[in-house]
Amino acid sequence: xxxxxxxxxxxxxxxxxxxxxxxxxxxxxxxxxxxxxxxxxxxxxxxxxxxxxxxxxxxxxxxxxxxxxxxxxxxxxxxxxxxxxxxxxxxxxxxxxxxxxxxxxxxxxxxxxxxxxxxxxxxxxxxxxxxxxxxxxxxxxxxxxxxxxxxxxxxxxxxxxxxxxxxxxxxxxxxxxxxxxxxxxxxxxxxxxxxxxxxxxxxxxxxxxxxxxxxxxxxxxxxxxxxxxxxxxxxxxxxxxxxxxxxxxxxxxxxxxxxxxxxxxxxxxxxxxxxxxxxxxxxxxxxxxxxxxxxxxxxxxxxxxxxxxxxxxxxxxxxxxxxxxxxxxxxxxxxxxx
Amino acid sequence: xxxxxxxxxxxxxxxxxxxxxxxxxxxxxxxxxxxxxxxxxxxxxxxxxxxxxxxxxxxxxxxxxxxxxxxxxxxxxxxxxxxxxxxxxxxxxxxxxxxxxxxxxxxxxxxxxxxxxxxxxxxxxxxxxxxxxxxxxxxxxxxxxxxxxxxxxxxxxxxxxxxxxxxxxxxxxxxxxxxxxxxxxxxxxxxxxxxxxxxxxxxxxxxxxxxxxxxxxxxxxxxxxxxxxxxxxxxxxxxxxxxxxxxxxxxxxxxxxxxxxxxxxxxxxxxxxxxxxxxxxxxxxxxxxxxxxxxxxxxxxxxxxxxxxxxxxxxxxxxxxxxxxxxxxxxxxxxxxxxxxxxxxxxxxxxxxxxxxxxxxxxxxxxxxxxxxxxxxxxxxxxxxxxxxxxxxxxxxxxxxxxxxxxxxxxxxxxxxxxxxxxxxxxxxxxxxxxxxxxxxxxxxxxxxxxxxxxxxxxxxxxxxxxxxxxxxxxxxxxxxxxxxxxxxxxxxxxxxxxxxxxxxxxxxxxxxxxxxxxxxxxxxxxxxxxxxxxxxxxxxx
Numbered sequence: 001x002x003x004x005x006x007x008x009x010x011x012x013x014x015x016x017x018x019x020x021x022x023x024x025x026x027x028x029x030x031x032x033x034x035x036x037x038x039x040x041x042x043x044x045x046x047x048x049x050x051x052x053x054x055x056x057x058x059x060x061x062x063x064x065x066x067x068x069x070x071x072x073x074x075x076x077x078x079x080x081x082x083x084x085x086x087x088x089x090x091x092x093x094x095x096x097x098x099x100x101x102x103x104x105x106x107x108x109x110x111x112x113x114x115x116x117x118x119x120x121x122x123x124x125x126x127x128x129x130x131x132x133x134x135x136x137x138x139x140x141x142x143x144x145x146x147x148x149x150x151x152x153x154x155x156x157x158x159x160x161x162x163x164x165x166x167x168x169x170x171x172x173x174x175x176x177x178x179x180x181x182x183x184x185x186x187x188x189x190x191x192x193x194x195x196x197x198x199x200x201x202x203x204x205x206x207x208x209x210x211x212x213x214x215x216x217x218x219x220x221x222x223x224x225x226x227x228x229x230x231x232x233x234x235x236x237x238x239x240x241x242x243x244x245x246x247x248x249x250x251x252x253x254x255x256x257x258x259x260x261x262x263x264x265x266x267x268x269x270x271x272x273x274x275x276x277x278x279x280x281x282x283x284x285x286x287x288x289x290x291x292x293x294x295x296x297x298x299x300x301x302x303x304x305x306x307x308x309x310x311x312x313x314x315x316x317x318x319x320x321x322x323x324x325x326x327x328x329x330x331x332x333x334x335x336x337x338x
Numbered sequence: 339x340x341x342x343x344x345x346x347x348x349x350x351x352x353x354x355x356x357x358x359x360x361x362x363x364x365x366x367x368x369x370x371x372x373x374x375x376x377x378x379x380x381x382x383x384x385x386x387x388x389x390x391x392x393x394x395x396x397x398x399x400x401x402x403x404x405x406x407x408x409x410x411x412x413x414x415x416x417x418x419x420x421x422x423x424x425x426x427x428x429x430x431x432x433x434x435x436x437x438x439x440x441x442x443x444x445x446x447x448x449x450x451x452x453x454x455x456x457x458x459x460x461x462x463x464x465x466x467x468x469x470x471x472x473x474x475x476x477x478x479x480x481x482x483x484x485x486x487x488x489x490x491x492x493x494x495x496x497x498x499x500x501x502x503x504x505x506x507x508x509x510x511x512x513x514x515x516x517x518x519x520x521x522x523x524x525x526x527x528x529x530x531x532x533x534x535x536x537x538x539x540x541x542x543x544x545x546x547x548x549x550x551x552x553x554x555x556x557x558x559x560x561x562x563x564x565x566x567x568x569x570x571x572x573x574x575x576x577x578x579x580x581x582x583x584x585x586x587x588x589x590x591x592x593x594x595x596x597x598x599x600x601x602x603x604x605x606x607x608x609x610x611x612x613x614x615x616x617x618x619x620x621x622x623x624x625x626x627x628x629x630x631x632x633x634x635x636x637x638x639x640x641x642x643x644x645x646x647x648x649x650x651x652x653x654x655x656x657x658x659x660x661x662x663x664x665x666x667x668x669x670x671x672x673x674x675x676x677x678x679x680x681x682x683x684x685x686x687x688x689x690x691x692x693x694x695x696x697x698x699x700x701x702x703x704x705x706x707x708x709x710x711x712x713x714x715x716x717x718x719x720x721x722x723x724x725x726x727x728x729x730x731x732x733x734x735x736x737x738x739x740x741x742x743x744x745x746x747x748x749x750x751x752x753x754x755x756x757x758x759x760x761x762x763x764x765x766x767x768x769x770x771x772x773x774x775x776x777x778x779x780x781x782x783x784x785x786x787x788x789x790x791x792x793x794x795x796x797x798x799x800x801x802x803x804x805x806x807x808x809x810x811x812x813x814x815x816x817x818x819x820x821x822x823x824x825x826x827x828x829x830x831x832x833x834x835x836x837x838x839x840x841x842x843x844x845x846x847x848x849x850x851x852x853x854x855x856x857x858x859x860x861x862x863x864x865x866x867x868x869x870x871x872x873x874x875x876x877x878x879x880x
Contacts, residue, residue, distance in 0.1 A: 034833045041836075041844040042853060060834035062750075063844055068729070071578060072829050075733055079740045081750070082833075167563075167576055203564045206846075207463070233658070233851065326581055333576075338568050 032058040033269045034081050036073065038066025038088040039256055047285050051276045057269050066092035067169060073261070074099050083264040084273055086127070086256065089169040091176065093257050094322020097123045103260040103267065105274065112278045116315045117255050117295045123319075126255035127277055128286035129293035131311060132174050133241040134162065134250065135227050136219040137212050146219075146242050150250030153221070154190055159197030163208045163220035166201055166337040170223050174252050175332065176324040177316040181249060184327065191335035201337055213239040223254070228291035228305070243311030251313040255295065367712050370700040374716035377723050377761045380734035384590040384726075397587035403570075407591070410570040413490055413562070414555040420495035421551040425502025426544055428639060430532065431632055433510040435623045443636055444507075445870060448814065450643035451500040452865035454822040454839065456560030457858050458493045460846065461650035463564065489565040494555055496643035501554065501815065502547030505770050508811040509543040510536070512777055528623040542776075546769035549603050550815070553596055553725040553765065559825070571727050578729060589730035596725030600718040648862060651855040658852020676860055679836040684864060686752065686837065687820040690759035691813040694767040697760055699809075702771035717768070724765035728825030731762055735830060750832045758830050759820045766819060767812035774808025775801075814869050821865050838864070 037044060041063050052059045062069070062082075070092040073080055080101070087093040096102055102123040110118050110125060117126030134153070136146060147158045165171050178187040200217050202208045208220035209227050215238070227239050244250045258277055260270045276282055283294035287302040294301060301308065375382075388394040397403075432443045450458075466484045484492070513536070521531045559571045570592055577585035625632050701720060704713040723731070735758055739749045748754045778801045786796045824839050831837070838861040845854035 032833075036833070040847045041841070042847075042850050060832070062828075062831070062833040063840065064828035065847075068578075068825075068829060071582070071733070072736065075736045076740060079746065079749075201566065203566060207564070210464070229850075233661075329576065329581070338566065338572075 031266075032060045033083050033266060033273060035059055035061045035084045035086065035273070036069045036082045037061050037063050037086040038069050038092060039063075039086055043290050044086065046289075047277075047282055050281070051273060055269075055272060055276070057272070059273075067095075070095045073101055077101070078263055080261055080263055082261045083266055083270045085259045085261060087124075087259070088256050089173050089254055090124075090257060090318035091169060091173050091321045091325045093119075093124045093259055094319050095325065096259070097121070097319065098322050101262050103262045103264065105260060106271065109271065109274055109278065112296050114295065114297070117253075119257075119319055120317065121319065124257040124259040125274065125278070126257050126295045128256050128283075128290070129253045129295055129308070130170070130223040130225055130256075131243065131293070131308070131313065132170065132250055132252045132254065133222060133224045133227075133243055133311075134219055135209055135212050135222050135239055135241055137215055137217075137238050138240050139238045140215060140218045143240075143242070147244075149244050149246065149248050151190070153250070154193035154197060154199075158219070159193065160199055161218045163200040163202055163211065163217045164194065164337070165204050165208055165220075165222070166332050168204050170205065170254055171221065172325060172328050172332070173254050173321055174221075174249065176321045176328045177252050177314070178249055179324050179328060179331070180316055180320050181314065184331070187328075188331050188335070191331055191337060195335040195337050199337075209239060213237040221250070224305075225291040232291075243306070245311075247312035247314055249314055251311045252316065253293070253308065253313045255318065256292075366700060366704050366708065367710070370704040370716045371712055373697055373700055374719040376697075376757075377764055378719040379738055379761065380726055380731045381590075381593045381719065381722055383734035383738060384586060384593060384730065387586050388590055391583065391586075393583045394587045394590070397584050398590050400587075403588060403591055406568060406570045406573045406588075407595070409487075409568060410556055411595075413487060413494070413567065413569060414552045416487075416491045417494045417498060417555045418548045418552040420491065421499040421502050422544055422548040424495065424499035424639060425504075425547055426506050426537075426540065428499070428636055429503045429507035429510055430536065431636055433507055434536070435625050435632065436629070437625060437632055437636065438629070439633075443640070445866070446640050446644060447503055447507075447636075448500045448818070448869055449862065449866055450497050450647075451815070451818045452821055452862055452869075453497055453644070453647050454560060454824070454842065454858070454861075455493065455497055455558055456564055456846065457651070457842065457854075458497050458647050459489070459561040459564040461647040462489060462493050464650055465646065485565050486567050490562050490567040493561045493565065494558060496639075497561075498551045498554055499639075499643070500818075501550040501766070502544060504811045504815060505543040505547045505773060505808075506540055508770070508807050509540055509773060511807065513539055531623075543773055545603065546773065549599070549721070550724070550766055550769060552599060553721065556592060556595065556725045557727050559727060574727055575729065586730070589726060592730075593722050593726050596722040597718050599725075600721045601714070604714050604717065648859070651858045651862075653855075654851040655855035655859055658855070673856070676838070676841065676857060679838050679841050679857075680860060680864055682835060683821055683837040683839065683861065684868060686755060686759065687817045687868070689752075689756045690763065690820040691767070691817040693756055694760040694764045694816045695771065695809055695813040698764050698768040698771050699775075702768055702775045706772050706775040720768050721765040723761045724763065726762075728762060728823060729829070731758060732826040732829040735826075750830060752832065752835070755827065755830050755832075755835075758826045759816070759823060762823070762826060763816045763819045766815035767809075770808050770812025770815065771805075774805035774812070777808055778804045817868060818865055821861060821868075 035048065037048075041061075045061075048059055048061055051057070064072070066088040069085065070087070073082060073085060073096050076082070077099075085093065085096060085102070087096075093102075097119070104122045105125060107122070110122055113126050117129065118124065134146065147153050147162075152158055153162050175187055175191065178190065200211075202211065202220070205222040205226045208217075208222050209230055211217045212220050213227075213230060224241050227241050230237055230239060258274050260267060260274065264270050278296040280296075280299055283296045283299040286292045287294045287299070287305075291302065291305060293305070293308050388398060428443075428447055431437050432440045432447065437443070462484055517535050517539075518531050521535050522528075526534070557571060558569075559575055562569045562572055563575070570588060574585050574588045574592070577588065698720060701713070701716045704710070705717050735754060736749070739745045739754060782800055782804070783796055786800045791799070821837075822839050824843055827837055827840055828843070831840070838857055841857040842854050842861065845851075845857060
């Protein structure tokens with residue numbers, strides 16, 4: 001009671017002073033390379049620090065969900081202060097590209113990556129690849145009774161036993177690829193079959209892999225590296241990755257990508273940055289630290305991963321993904337998958 | 339809750355604030371409305387978009403909104419009812435009874451508010467899902483299903499009851515014990531005293547806290563997303579990625595829903611009552627044979643709301659620290675990298691709490707002292723900001739700052755971030771602020787005026803000290819909410835500006851459980867320390 005009844009002009013003054021400092025600290029330095037990264041800090045942070053250290057270029061990174069950053073870039077438009085956009089999935093980049101906000105990259109950089117993993121219009125370059133896989137619990141399902149294709153997943157005896165994450169960007173990109181490759185009706189039928197079989201749904205890939213590893217569900221459709229990471233934290237888990245034997249949409253390889261924003265005031269630094277991400281050092285980082293497939297020519301994936309060619313994957317025009325995404329989410333919602 | 343008989347709390351304060359004499363300060367209404375307009379910026383932005391874009395307006399009233407709206411209202415009703423009961427009960431036990439360990443409970447009880455809801459949900463799933471920790475470690479089988487509405491109600495009730503606990507506990511500390519003592523002398527049992535004397539006087543505080551819980555639940559995203567209960571916000575977040583028209587329309591609906599709820603609450607609620615002498619120690623009820631049961635109740639509340647989520651985090655953090663990691667970015671090998679995010683979190687949350695508390699004070703004064711149409715409008719606008727999803731507020735501020743010439747210098751600065759927090763969470767400070775203003779007995783101010791004290795002097799020496807506990811309770815709520823805020827922080831923070839919440843998000847996003855847990859534990863510890871030093875220790879007997 002005694003403390004409360006004494007007025008505290010000193011404390012008030014201190015607060016006002018703090019506010020004044022805050023108000024004056026609002027001008028950011030413009031010499032920094034501003035990076036919007038949809039890859040989370042745990043995946044790419046150390047690599048970005050290496051770039052700053054090696055080149056002496058100051059960087060400022062904003063981490064958020066790829067789709068939210070795409071939305072932010074669209075709202076900022078010409079006023080954006082971002083120089084570079086790193087996206088986790090091609091859908092987000094294509095969205096920003098369709099708004100006309102991305103610069104065209106020089107062919108010297110584009111040529112470093114195989115044509116299937118860069119934008120035909122030169123607006124983005126793939127950095128690392130991740131493959132869609134079926135994760136399963138080896139205590140519950142034996143290897144020889146696994147489905148042989150993405151179509152078998154929705155048929156008996158597998159229907160209802162395979163979990164999905166309908167709101168996850170990678171799952172949506174996979175459905176978009178199905179829309180592009182097979183048409184709207186085929187994609188609708190596949191989704192409807194999943195919904196009719198009451199396929200278990202989860203918030204994201206992590207949740208699926210967790211549920212599979214503790215035996216809550218038998219199988220799930222996810223990206224390959226989640227299980228690799230779980231096994232790295234706890235090698236005793238019974239979760240395993242499975243790829244379909246023939247070329248299959250279920251083996252789709254999705255790329256993370258980098259683009260330069262059209263309004264960047266330091267395009268040279270931005271290009272150096274892209275070049276750095278395609279360097280052997282950076283590509284090796286993706287392979288060794290995040291268990292992904294390096295995409296720049298001449299860098300081999302980690303020996304812990306199955307070779308990418310072991311699981312034949314289809315080639316899809318990722319630039320079409322951006323404009324397909326709205327249809328895709330509508331199809332998913334209409335099927336009743338949430 | 340609005341049908342309770344009129345409170346009898348006036349007895350302690352013979353002079354009702356509304357019958358006070360003295361000139362009406364001419365600047366109060368304009369300044370309150372000016373502040374309210376700042377708070378309304380995101381809502382105004384949404385309304386303008388709806389006015390310009392016909393499609394937004396059509397979607398906002400379309401039939402597609404009914405199902406998620408029904409689920410949202412159901413969830414919010416259940417959660418706010420549960421939180422009202424838990425918050426009021428626990429506040430009464432730790433302020434009015436001889437419950438053992440009161441000092442400790444008072445520190446622990448507000449803390450669940452700081453556990454980000456997505457961490458709470460994450461822990462619940464990890465613990466109770468088939469094959470989870472409970473089954474694994476304790477060997478308990480056939481646990482109840484925690485997904486959907488059951489899990490959502492459970493997690494959100496346990497994490498939001500402090501919204502009710504804090505204002506109610508602050509109010510209990512201010513209530514004159516004379517009435518309760520008189521009732522006891524006339525032979526009323528403690529339960530009767532509680533129901534007939536204490537509860538009516540707490541009505542406005544309970545209602546204020548419950549409204550906050552309702553609005554929080556309406557705008558909640560993290561827990562319902564993980565527990566897969568398809569509320570309005572979940573639909574909005576999905577829509578923002580592909581179909582901005584729908585997302586904006588639904589956000590507008592949420593804002594309007596909040597306005598509606600606030601108007602209903604305003605119509606039913608009376609202004610908070612003044613209290614009399616606060617110098618007397620509150621009456622202490624002897625729990626007697628109920629002591630064990632009461633302790634068990636408070637203990638299990640703390641166990642489920644605080645110890646369980648913290649325990650799950652400790653388990654993951656411990657596992658990560660013991661095993662180590664060969665990842666170069668692993669936190670377990672570089673704990674020092676959390677220092678800057680922790681300092682940023684502390685600085686932002688303290689500033690937001692100060693700005694919000696001071697900012698809403700004119701509106702609190704207007705509402706309590708001069709209830710008018712203007713005060714209702716100002717009040718509703720502030721409160722509506724709380725129900726808008728953080729993402730919608732952030733995007734509105736992006737457009738408003740970048741589109742308005744000189745303001746664009748503030749884009750993605752800490753200043754804008756503090757402003758965003760203040761307008762998002764100002765409602766929390768407002769309700770506590772109203773209770774605080776009402777706790778200043780009019781006769782004291784009149785006496786000071788009669789003795790020739792000027793307005794500033796009266797404010798600083800008479801009113802402010804009396805209002806301090808209430809203001810601190812409100813500031814505490816804003817502080818805790820800001821510390822865990824995510825959607826607006828991710829979009830509006832300067833590039834390179836990290837907080838503990840963004841660190842946790844980065845780690846959970848990719849299932850680095852150990853990293854997420856270490857940062858999460860630090861966030862909880864930091865909020866405990868900050869609320870202790872800035873709020874609990876100073877708000878007198880609280």
